[in-house]
Amino acid sequence: MNAWRRFVALDLGTARTRSLILGGQAIADRPSVVVRRPAGAGAADVVRPVRHGMVADRGACARLVRLALRDTRLFDSRPLERVLAGVPVAASPGDREAVRAAVAGIAGCEVALVEEPLAAAVGAGLDVLGARPRLLLDVGAGIVEAVVLRDGVVSDAVSLQLSTTTGTGPTADAVDSIADMTAGLLRRLPAATRPDARARGLVVTGGGAHHEHLLRRLRTALRAPVAAAPQPQYAIVRGLMRLCLQPALAGHPASPAR
Known part of the structure; x- marks a missing residue:
């Protein structure tokens, strides 16, 4: 089923951009940077199009999307039919429109947006359709979002923008802020x-889920079980692909754009 369709899941992160095509053998994973070369003889600039999980440079973001979609053509060169892209819960309407425009302008097909913590929960294998609340924390390089999931939607959320991270995750000060925010x-x-929510525990996704000190601090602050999802850095892109194939996993339709 769907073997003839070309779907792409796209996770535009502050530090890494990940893409996955239906039927692809691996997730394409690249730094979220593009090189901007001046018209003259000056040195090229390295530009980070995404900051705090939001599009900061629309032109550079379009170039990043082009690179990410080119990665997927290694597995399938047919025209795209649909792209599902993630956005933070905290993204404003303008932020969401910037993602739509960047992706639709390059992909030339239907584009739909899904809130990243919901996609991460689906990618982590959580039951997001139940009425009982489920806690999830997505720790990215630029933004951290803690959410309550129930009935297939994000019913409550809090966000924290990160100004700096270390090579192994959030700084010590950020760890305390994340734990307090989630509690x-x-x-x-x-x-x-x-x-009931405390007994069911907290699932942590994103690259910061590898930070063991953060997990310990969360257990103390919440007085609840806390566990990182398997391969947490890929939870969003995997969840987006599952939602491409099974839209009913979310409690409301993704927002389309062309």
């Missing part, structure tokens, strides 16, 4: 559902 989200749940 605050748990306290915002209705008292009747809070014990």
Whole structure:
């Protein structure tokens, strides 16, 4: 089923951009940078098109999308039918439009957007359709988002933009801020559902999930089980592909654009 269709999942991250084509053998993973060469003889600039999970340079982001989609053509050179791209929950309408424009202008096909923590939960194998609240923390290089998932949607969320990270994840100060932010989200749940959410624990996705000190700090702050998803850095792109194939996994349709 769907073997003849060309779907691409696209995760435009602050530090890494990952893409996956239906039927591809591997996730394409590249730095989120492009090289801008001046018209004269000056030195080339390295540009980071995405900051804090949002598009900071639309022209450079379009070039990054072109590179990411070129990576997928190693597996299938047919025209694209659909691209599903992730956006932070905190993204404004303007931020979302910037992603749509960058992807649609290069892909030349239907583009739909999905909130990244929801995609990460699907990619981590969580049941996102149930009525019981489920906690997820997505730790990217530029933005961290803690969410409550229920009935296939993000029902509550908090976000923290990261100014700096280390080679192994968030700085010590950021770790404390992330733990406090996530504990605050748990306290915002209705008292009747809070014990169940705490007992079910927190799943952590994104590259920062490899940071063991963060996981320990979260366990202390939440007084709940905390575990990193398998290969957490790929949870978003895998979830986006699953949602390409099974849109019903989300409680509302993705937002399309051409």
